[in-house]
Amino acid sequence: MSHKEKIKPSHLGRDAYVYVRQSTASQVMSNRESTRRQYKLVNRAVDLGWSRQQVKVIDTDLARSGSVTADRSGFTGMIAEVALGHVGLILSIEVSRVARSNSDWYRLLALCSVTDTLIGDEDGLYHPGLFNDRLLLGLKGTMAEAELHVIRARCLGGMRNKAARGELRRALPVGFVWGDRDGEVRFDPDEALTNAIGSIFEKFAEVGSIRQVWLWFQSEGLLFPFKAHAFAEIKWILPTYTAIRGVLNNPAYAGAYAHGKTRQEQYVDESGRVRKKTRRLPESEWAVLIRNHHAGFIDWKTYRRNRARIASNTRPRPHQAGGAVREGRALLQGIAVCGRCGRRLRTFYHGKNSTPGYYCANSEVVNGRGVRCLRVGGVQIDRAVARTFLEAVKPAGMEAALRAEERIQSEHEASLTQWRLQVERTRYEAERAERRYRAVEPENRTVARTLENEWEERLGELEAAEVELAEREHRHPCRLTDEQRERIRRLGTDLESVWDAPTTTDRERKELLRTLLEEVKISMEPTEPKAHLTLRWRGGAVSEVEATLHPKRTAHQRTDEDTVDLVRRLAVHYSDAIIAGILNKQGRRTVRGDRFTASKVYSLRRYWKIPRCTAGNPSQEGVQYGDVFQKTSRSCM
Secondary structure, three states, X not given: OOHHHHOOHHHHOOEEEEEOOXXXXXXXXXXXXXXXXXXOHHHHHHHOOOOHHHEEEEOOOOOOOOOOOOOOHHHHHHHHHHHOOOEEEEEOOOHHHOOOOHHHHHHHHHHHHHHOOEEEEXXXXXXXXXXXXXXXXXXXHHHHHHHHHHHHHHHHHHXXXXXXXXXXXXXXOOOEEEOOOOOOEEEOOOHHHHHHHHHHHHHHHHHOOHHHHHHHHHHHOOOEEEOOOOOOOOEEEOOOHHHHHHHHHOXXXXXXXXXXXXXXXXXXXXXXXXXXXXXXXXXXXXXXEEOOOOXXXXXXXXXXXXXXXXXXXXXXXXXXXXXXXXXOOOOOOOOEEEOOOOOEOEEEEEOOOOEEEEEOHHHHHHHHOOOOOOEEEOHHHHHHHHHHHHHHHHHHHHHHHHHHHHXXXXXXXXXXXXXXHHHHHHHHHHHHHHHXXXXXXXXXXXXXXXXXXXXXXXXXXXXXXXXXXXXXXXXXXXXXXXXHHHHHHHHXXXXXXXXXXXXXXXXXXXXXXXXXXXXXXXXXXXOOOEEEEEEEEOOOOEEEEEEEOOOOOXXXXXXXXXXXXXXXXXXXXXXXXXXHHHHHHOOOOOOOOOOOOHHHHHHHHHHHOOOOXXXXXXXXXXXXXXXXXXXXXXXXX
């Protein structure tokens, strides 16, 4: 059957749709000839008998893949018009442009067969209701889907082979550039970039926490090189916590080549649409991992050690010790475990002085039906552990004391180096803006004004950077005198003084403990006023320590009878505030040694069931505080 015989007046009475699509944005920009050929199909529809007003071009799916229906508004809209019987002809440069998926393609054929809609391409005109045409269209759809699979398989196969050799060129993290040879990775020639990245690893080796590295960058005002994507320019900004974590977790900085660290997975969302998500794979499931592929900022052993340290800083699971060092006086926070059930002990604070303690949460499991293991104050336990720790590190005290000044100087020099490089980079930007301004023609004032403003902005940034650098150089830490050095050497042999010094923070004490201690197991018997401590050191050594605890009060302490009797006699005539003043004037104290207040007098009366004076009692009117004190003092003599 010829083309003219397939076209009926019923077809010409409806609209003709020209479907235009290309898969990617790069194809739209570079392959212009294909786009022109698709738009010329309008003339073919006119030649077949449709008027130009009846021809509608669907080009909203440009730069969209035809393998799925999602995000193809043009295709879904055309399907709706076909189902309503408004379309007489669908034209495309080839049927594979309409749909690359057989599920979408056969659904379209079924609708066109029911609504008597023709489908055409450069090869011919087809009626899906005719067996031969439907068979040919089905074969074309199958070949289109197979073609897409073959193309993808060839591309992915070539990429996998190159990646297995470490030669697949993908986007490199900041601080690296590709070399001339296949798979060659070099350090970025910009010294400011490499120093900024290197300072992250140096600081993390010192503080052991991503957050502390981030806070150091913030406190020093240091900028960090950031690149949004592979083709974006590097911008110097204040680093975020996520940026610092990304550098420490990236194996490329350890000299390793990694490929296939993520996997694309499909799922159906709440609206029924098929979505894709990226799932990060564990290191054991990476497709390619080539160690020592190129020179890195750290070696692979240091990278694994950093990853383990970051993992230990997260909130540990039950029965596991660890966690990041936090504020608080509890010295064993995160490393204390129960000697009975093995759970990680939790920390509590009580009293006005926030005295630390440890307790096991075993009683809270199974809806509160667990077994109560222990709840103990932590002052004596912390002292016993600290004493054992100081005895163990005493031989290394002298070396640590001698390196203290070197560490302070190195930290300051590292910060100054970053600022000097930042000033150099800012000066280069200012000079480049000046050259651009001087290269423009003076008559072109619209461009000259813009370049002049940019030059002034860069000069302002340069001036601010130079002022900040001068201030930081002026704040250089003072060199120690011989007397101060000798004092530091003496402190190296007396680590207890350094440990108990007010300038040593609780966080620093915990950091020192964790350099050698992995776990402290606490066991105790309810009838004995002592705790048995098992210290597990890094390397496998174990120490046993006994910590004597304060005995519990066996008898309930009460306020002395004289004070209670006095409150009983005064409560008939005076308010709680006046009674509190009388008791304090006489030097009386509560059972805990505190001064009396109106609330404490009220609590005392309530406990002993002493009634208060009634409002409007004449005995309170005109009473002088001194007179009351003298009368009560004489009555107590």
